[in-house]
Amino acid sequence: MKLNIKDLPKIPERLGPGHRLCSGCGAPIVAKMVLMGTKDPVVVTNATGCLEVATTIFPYTAWKTPFIHSAFENSASTAAGVEAAYQSLKRKGKVKEEVKILAIGGDGGTYDIGLQALSGALERGHDFVYLCYDNGAYMNTGIQRSGATPRGSSTTTSPAGEAVPGKQQFPKDLTAICAAHKVPYVAQGAISNWKDLITKASKAFAVKGPAVLNVLSPCPPGWKHADDLAVEISEIAVNSKIWPLYEIENGQWKITYRPRENKIRPVEDWIKMQGRFRHLSRKENHHIIDEIQQWADENWDRLEKMEKATSNQGDSEEKQK
């Protein structure tokens, strides 16, 4: 299961070029990196959203692996059905090889409309990996707010207006919500830290039972940044601790990347790179940046505490077995 870089080129390419995602889009990078986490064949289910729409425009498909899109809110329950079929047909000897199942959804399809289906699938314990590529809004339908949209962000349904300066709420903590289901593996990743991400993906595919990966996915038109910045903007999100990299493995919380002192950046640096926060530079809105900084700091502190509080948990569970 340990990641060996030399092996990566041997892993078949499952999402080919020729899709029609915007140039500079984070989503295909997220999907490709996660799909590097296993050598086994993978069946992909994908919720409606940018990744699905732009990779499967009939009569073309960019997917070189079995793929199904059903609807917006049911990637997890569609995967549950695929997994049930796999268990059943494997038991009957009709499918012989080891097959992995990957359910993909955007933040809208995961934090919001698909949360119930995801929760149900996690609770039932299907053997699958759920991947959320989080670009912080409903991009496919024109940048509307979602439960993942950062506070202060201007979207088309939480526009920066004269009276209300963008989205008022902080995003919900999907990663913690998934961890609360006590599934074997949950992790948060970013494409800037590719080794960390692919390692997490390989752990996610390796565990028996459900695993969840929540990965930040920059979107040039939605975030309003140049289209060569997806990786850099991910890196600054990680180093500013607004998108910490951590995992919860069998109940044990672990921060998998701690930015060195000289790398840590204020969230303001991240915010200033993106036009969706432009209005926050106005004096009367500056307090929002402070609030976001405070939110990120508190979040990080909580992660540290969780890490400490659960530091021996994995070991003791291991010993109990």
Added chain:
Amino acid sequence: MNNKLIIKPLTGAAAVSEAMRQIDPDVVAAYPITPQTDIVMKFSQFVNDGKVTTEFVPVESEHSAMSACVGASAAGARAMTATASAGLALMWEILYIAASNRLPIVMPVVNRALSAPINIHCDHSDTMGARDSGWIQIYCESAQEAYDNVIAAMRIAEHEKIMLPVMVCQDGFITSHAMERVDILEDDKVKQFVGELNLPFPLLDTDNPVTYGPLDLFDYYFEHKRQQSEAISHVFEVTDKIYNEFEKISGRKYNRVETYEMEDAETAIVALNSTIGTAKDVVDTLRQKGEKVGLLFPRMFRPFPAEEIAEILARLSAVAVLDRSETFSGTGGPMLADIKSALYEKENKPVILNYIYGLGGREINPAHIEQVFSDLKEVQKGNEVEKLTYLGVRE
């Protein structure tokens, strides 16, 4: 035919779960809702008693039940679920996806009213709302019919010319919870009849990857829908063939359009499901008095056997269409519209009366049916009769 006779006292729900046990699908994903609960509960017991090899997915909603069936069926598994009322309504979006992806899912439906007000009893507003979803719809008068048709439906759905999902409907409580004498086939016979499943393009054939559910714009969508209509156009011929085969193993003959005492009938009632049972009794009584009355039951409601029905009804003087749901179109019930348009091309058309009845489980008893036949008689005499009647309601 060396059929071993197995007779069991079963409710409609139990009869359907018995059929499901014998079919032994690869995957069942289901969510409980009254009055379908007995199907899922009994089937869960079969699963946990090791009586089936099915992978049972106790989903968190009907939306997920149908979604899981879509995933399972696309993966190459024989998939089933069952539902009623609000459950079917919640599945609505995915019903279309199942049909459009040509996935042969079979779903027993126990007909129940839709909210509001919330009501657990029988009417047909749930399945009537799904009549244009691309599913084949079969309606059943009794537990026996429900049992038989769930088994036959599996073959219709999976036929290579069809590859479409099928709903097999029975009336909530009236059929689902009433104990009947049901003739059960031997397990092996059912197994042989439904056969091994070999779906084309399964997701789990990972050496031959396929993409299901792509984005299909103005350049292809229409052609795909046209293909769906083409598949529908084969349903009658395939159903006839499968009903014939089913007769060979069961001795029970089913027809897309069932008739009762129609050979020389002058007036008739058209209705679905358990109401047909009640009406048969009334027809028997009236026949004894020498009245030439009959019944027509469109067992298959989707696709609609319009030509056949028109052929039978065109020679009558008056017909009453009984709808157990309302369209709120202001023009009557859903079946009325289909019957009327079926008759449009005929030179001789009967006078057609429409009755909306039995909503929310309101009782329909022989007296109501007698009233309908007596209205038809008035029409025959040339008297004016109300064209649309809400039968059994307090006005």
